[in-house]
Amino acid sequence: MEKRVLVLNLDHSPVAVVTVQKAIVLLHLDKVSCLSAYEFLEVRTVSKSFDYPAVICLNNYKSIPYRGVLLNRNNLFRRDKGECQYCGSKKQLTIDHVIPRSKGGKSNWTNLVTACHRCNVVKGDKSPEQAGLRLANLPFKPSLAYFLAEYAERQASEWLPFLESKIAQ
Numbered sequence: 001m002e003k004r005v006l007v008l009n010l011d012h013s014p015v016a017v018v019t020v021q022k023a024i025v026l027l028h029l030d031k032v033s034c035l036s037a038y039e040f041l042e043v044r045t046v047s048k049s050f051d052y053p054a055v056i057c058l059n060n061y062k063s064i065p066y067r068g069v070l071l072n073r074n075n076l077f078r079r080d081k082g083e084c085q086y087c088g089s090k091k092q093l094t095i096d097h098v099i100p101r102s103k104g105g106k107s108n109w110t111n112l113v114t115a116c117h118r119c120n121v122v123k124g125d126k127s128p129e130q131a132g133l134r135l136a137n138l139p140f141k142p143s144l145a146y147f148l149a150e151y152a153e154r155q156a157s158e159w160l161p162f163l164e165s166k167i168a169q
């Protein structure tokens with residue numbers, strides 16, 4: 001399978017993920033520098049072969065408007081690793097407002113969690129304490145680096161050293 005290439009800004013904050021073809025073009029245009037290459041892989045053209053880039057860095061700082069992780073159902077499930085935050089079930093997942101909407105609870109990253117249908121019914125219009133439920137993790141707003149690190153752990157360990165310092169942000 002073709003590996004993806006992580007693009008960092010000049011300050012090493014992650015900016016994008018691109019295909020290897022795009023990365024090679026950027027390298028040839030001298031827009032980026034290669035910081036890390038995938039081991040045991042190379043890119044071949046008709047006449048030559050070269051390192052397969054894993055992490056590239058822009059040669060000029062690019063001002064990029066903050067692109068957070070979009071708050072939607074899929075990304076919420078991803079943050080919560082597809083598990084009910086009350087009982088750990090992976091079945092019949094729904095989205096729960098920790099502080100119910102009727103009590104003024106907002107629809108944001110820190111008030112929404114993944115919950116199975118059963119826990120959601122048990123919880124109803126109550127707070128977790130009132131319903132006798134306990135959250136496995138405190139809901140948080142994930143950074144782009146958090147999701148990239150998740151991918152990196154499965155597919156691209158070469159990225160990890162460049163993401164670690166950014167994950168907590």
Ligand SMILES: [Zn+2]
Pocket residue numbers: 084085086087088089115116117118119120
């Ligand atoms: Zn549950």
